[in-house]
Amino acid sequence: MKRTVSLFLILMSFVLGRAQYTTPGTGVNWTMDNLVENSGGVVVLVSEGTYQIFQDITISPTDTVSILQSTVIMINQDVLITIQGVLFTDVDEEMIAFMNAVAGEFYKGLKFDNSTGSYLKNVLFSLAGGIKLVSSGAEFTNCLFTGFNQGNCTGTIDLFQSNPLISGCLFQTNAGPAVLSAANGASSPQIMACSMSGNVSSNSNMPQINLGTSGTDSIRIVGCEIIGNPELTQVGGIAITTLAGGSLKARIEDNYIKDNRYGITQYGSNIGSIIRHNDIVNNDTQGDPMLGGSGINFYGNTTNQSTVTGNVIAGNLWGITIQNTALPNLGQVEGLIVNPGMNRIFDNGNSGEIYDLYNNTPNPIMAEYNDWGTMDPDSVEAHIFHQPDNPALGFVDYLPFIDIFSGETEIQSKKLPVFIQNISPNPANDQVTIKLNPEILTSTSGKILIELITIDGKLITSKYTEPEGNTVSLPVKFIPEGLHLVRVKSGEITESKRLVIAR
Secondary structure, eight states: OHHHHHHHHHHHHHHHHTSOEEOOOSSOEEOHHHHHHHSTTSEEEEETTEEEEOSOEEEOTTOEEEEOSOOEEEEOTTOEEEESSEEEEOOSSSOEEEEESSTTOOBOEEEEESOOOEEEESEEEESBSOEEEESOOEEEESOEEESOOSSSOSSSEEEESOOOEEESOEEESOSSOSEEEOTTOOOOOEEESOEEESOOTTOOSOEEEEEOOOOSSOEEEESOEEEOOTTOTTOEEEEEEOTTSSOEEEEEESOEEESSSOSEEEESSSEEEEEESOEEEOOOSSOOTTTOOEEEEEEESTTEEEEEESOEEESSSEEEEEEETOOOBSOBOSSSOOBOOOOEEESOEETTEEOSEEEESSSOEEOOSOBOSOOOHHHHHHHEESTTTOTTSOOEEOOSEEOTTTOOEEOOOOOOOOSEEEEESSSBSSEEEEEEOHHHHTTSOSOEEEEEEETTSOEEEEEEEOOBTTEEEEEOTTSOSEEEEEEEEETTEEEEEEEEEOO
16 A cells, blocks of 8 residues: 555656746746756756757746757647747757657647747747737747647637737648638738748638738738648638728738639728739639639728739639729829729639629729730720629729830720620520610611620621611621620720620
8 A cells, every 4th residue: 555655656746747837937037958957847858959848838927038049849749838928039040949749749839928029030830739929929030830730729820919020931731821810809910021831731711811900000911922732722812801890901012822712802891901012823723713713802891992003913713803892992093092003914714704803893993004914995894894794883994004014005085885785695606686775876877887806806707787776686606615795886986795605
């Protein structure tokens, strides 16, 4: 019996010796060796420059732990490091590693709790459950985050009322978003010159950067690469949202966004953003235009606003989509708002049609001085879905438009096309009937010219005809399948509408 009690006491002594540890809160500035000396076995020295943490550890509010040389910190499964004070790492040529102690296991992660002043430079974080910031400020510079699960929080870096600087960092193949903030978390991260690739490896319906309401400063995402894994078909690029209310200010600038389910989505109300000088290309991995694929999507009421300028938006299922009553400005050179436009929006489409801009709102949209990949006015009109295609929608003012490389400008009168009232059937395979506005017909002189042209402006066929009443028939039996334009001319009136040939 005595031997059993003795063994029990020895075992308990070993377990208690490895209980979680909290620094004294006396303003100490400790190294890892100091933690070994004072933590009672929670932190141990494995070999020179290598340490192991066995249980949870907390850096108290007034204390600092500094790591100023190349160090490997192996952390046991489910261990959480909480920083209420300061964690300071600074090495120039080598890295500091926070990593799992046992292959195949994850440590819980790090939590910054009401902490300011932490600085982490050249740190490798791998196989953790996430890094959570609550009411904290921290700076992450040239760090690598890889192989995270979501055992501690949803995002790799997960924010609540926190405003970190994240610069020059790499986020690779983590289960959740690279950077995430709570919908009501009022956080303003500054994400600069970072590279994100293959994140949200869980393939859940989330983007690689997923941010809610901002704080007093603006959110900034500048100079980053956000590259998707085409096999992860649910994963978007960047989302800024106000789903839980509040407001958001953001600047998204000089980023390269490719191979995601969508490029950027701005969802909610009370949002003001600048989206400038981004390359947003080939964001079509899901392949279903009813579920995503926009280069940029705006969804919300009229307080969802953005200045969109100088972007390249190409190869997506949709170029720019505008929904509900959102009100972005894509280019305006006169009036109270001045936006130089200069976006290149081309080769976005799905189901055999080009959709460079889809205004699915009743609002007029300003989109002047942009490059639509063609200088043919009818082709530009065909690339934009708006009031001429559905009278319930707002008109897109896309004139003048430009060729950015040559500087050539096309200016035409800004009139609402009303000549062609309907083309049916559409899609068609044999013959179509074109219904014209009788009021305009009465002001014209007899015959009209009907032309069928390709989407890039090449003439397929044309004929002069005199309408029967206010309709004209056009045979299309031998016209190749695809998207075309029907152009009707009478005197000074010219108007075009889309026609799909399908068999």
